[in-house]
Amino acid sequence: MSPRHLFPLFSALGACFLTCLNALTQTGIAIDHDFSDWNPANDVTVTDTTGPLVAAGFASDASNLYFHLVYDRLIALDEAWVSHGTRLGIDVDGNPSTGQIVGGFQGADIVIHLQDRYVNENGPGGTTNQYSLNDRRVRMAPTYGGDEHEVSLGRAVNGIPVSGAVRWTVRCGSGQQVSGEVQLSNTPAIPMATPLERAEETEVRVAFWNVNRRMNETPALQAMGRILQAVQPDVIGLSEVEDFSAEHVQNLLEEWLPIDGQSWHVAKDDWDLMVCSRWPITAQYDNIHRQFPVIVNAPWEGDLMVAASHLKCCNGAEQRRTEADEYMAFLRDAMTEGGVIDLPFKTPIVYGGDLNMVGPGWAMQTLLTGNIHDESTHGPDFAPDWDGTSLLELPCLQTDRAMDYTWRNDYSEWGAGKLDYILVQDGAVDVLRNFTIETSSMTPERRQAYGLQPGDDLEASDHYIVVADLKKRDRRPGTKPVKLRKAN
Ligand SMILES: [Ca+2]
Ligand SMILES: [Ca+2]
Ligand SMILES: [Ca+2]
Ligand SMILES: [Ca+2]
Incomplete structure (x- = not known):
């Protein structure tokens, strides 16, 4: 063979090498609203353009099956905001004659009806059993609308075999459908054990928590105390504390997180929000609906503005958007001369809490981009x-599971989801660590190391705490922030 003939062979080998390398360096899928873990080359593109679906991908590890869904428009996956009727089918026994028919696909033993929030699985004697998404450990991200989504399905609870091939399919209400067949992988899920300790060089550890009006219930308070002692936040934005006084919360914090010879500072707004701080709170702005900015005398040059938020729940997309507009008008005032508040240039501003961000996510787009509706x-x-850029939505992955949900109710028709957020200005701060905590998914050793009990997460509240370690941005040349996903 002449060198001339060898060249295409080498380039083919090179292409294979790169593809194989991609497959090998694939480090697993996290359900986290970051799609860099999906290799687009492994997605199956939809050929007909009669509906919203553009492409779908499939992956597996020892714990879960995963789907990657790409649409040409904003879809809220478990809602009919834009009717998409997406169903996911898996033939787990490799037998097309057992299971349900999904359009042109036969033998689906598990069918996930995303928009209508249920799962059908084969029962005994040709019957079909219906389950909730939570029953079958269906997890999704993002929780609000987007044109790209990732979904996982727990293997053990669904009786998915440890080896062999599975056939999968994705079908939309439009009739668009893609299918594939893959060997199951038994690579362990992404190993997670994020330290709860503050990252080196952290100047401010901020946390937000919806404490579900439980600050007078003994078991909840014990769990809350253990979690806060493990996290040791400097500043905490609380929601659903309308029934309690600032003094009540201050006393609890002084018991849980005593500061040498000093008091906690607690500011309460006109409804259900509080901001608690180790450092003095020098101003508070009560009259922004469901959002509560305060100025904290932070241990860096200049101040810190922290806004605790608890946006309208559930079917309230328009109200959430109006609330976001109202806060953003305040933020614009804070960042420009005149009006009721002027912050010095580059004063870090952190916004967080239970944003109830479901539906289309209009409010989130406003909060991130400053596009007022x-x-x-x-x-x-x-x-x-x-x-001059947009804000950064922190991933806040769970410390011990590669998922981002912060709200979980196994008895709800609504899947576990991320309702709690931290938004920062990455032009003003570096984020050195960020996470949420699900104590039930930690190993006993990890829980013991931090003094936590398995049930502390849902005993304390129906929401998990979200935490971020911040350092005021050093603008000397050559310094590099931690790379995080930027809103698009
Ligand atoms: Ca991901
Ligand atoms: Ca089957
Ligand atoms: Ca101003
Ligand atoms: Ca606008």
């Missing part, structure tokens, strides 16, 4: 980061 009432759009 009702400009006639709330004024013009602006860039909410001091460097």
Whole structure:
């Protein structure tokens, strides 16, 4: 063979090498609203363009099966905001004659009806059993609308075999459908054991927590105390504390997190929000609906503004968007001269809490980008980061599971989801660590190391705490922030 003939062979080998390398370096799938763990080359593209589906991918590890769904429009996966009727089918016994028919696919032993929030699985004697998404450990991200989604399905609870091939399919209400067949992988799920300790060089550890009005229930308080002692936050934004006084919460914090010779500072707004801080709170702004910015005398040059938030729940997308508009008008005021507040340039501003972010996610787009919806009432759009860009939504993955949900109720028709967020200006702070905690998924050794009990997560509240370690951005040349996903 002449060198001329060898060249295409080498380039074919090179292409294979790169593909194989991609497969080998694939480190597993996290359900976290970050899609860099999916290799688009492994997705199956939809050929007909009659509906919203563009492509779908499938992966597996020892714990879960995973689907990657790409649409051409904003879809809220477990809602009919835009009717998409997506069903996911898996033939787990490799037998097309057992199971359900999903369009052009026969033999699906498990069918996940995403939009209608249930799962059908084969029962005995040709029957079909219906389960909730939570029953079958279906997890999804993002929890609010987007054009790209990732879904996982627990293997053990669904009796998915330890080896062999499975056939899978994705079908939309439009009739668009893609299918594939793959060997099951038994690679362990992404190993997670994020330290709860603050990252080196952290200047402020901020946390947000919806404590579900439980601050007078003994078992909840014990669990809350253990979690806060493990986390040791400096600043805490609380929601659903309308029934309690600032003094009540201050006393609890002084018992759980005593500060040498000093008191905790607690500010309460006109409804259900509080901000608690190790450092003095020098100003508070009560009258922004369901959002509560305060100024903290942080241990860095200048101040810190922390806004605790608890946006309208559930079917309230328009109200959430109005609330976001209202806060963003305040933020624009804070970042520009005149009005009721002027912050010095580059004063870090952190926004977080239970944003109830379901449905289309309009409020999140406003909060991240500064694109105000009702400009006639709330004024013009602006860039909410001091460097002229948008804000950063922190992933806050669970410390011990590669998933981002912060709300979980196994008895609900609604799947576990991420309702609790931290938004930062990555032009003003570096984020050195960020996480949420599900104590039930920690190993006994890890729980023991941090003084936690398995049931502390849901005993304390129906929401998990979200935490971030911040360092005021060093703008000397050559310094590099931690790389995180930027809102698009
Ligand atoms: Ca991911
Ligand atoms: Ca089957
Ligand atoms: Ca101003
Ligand atoms: Ca606008």
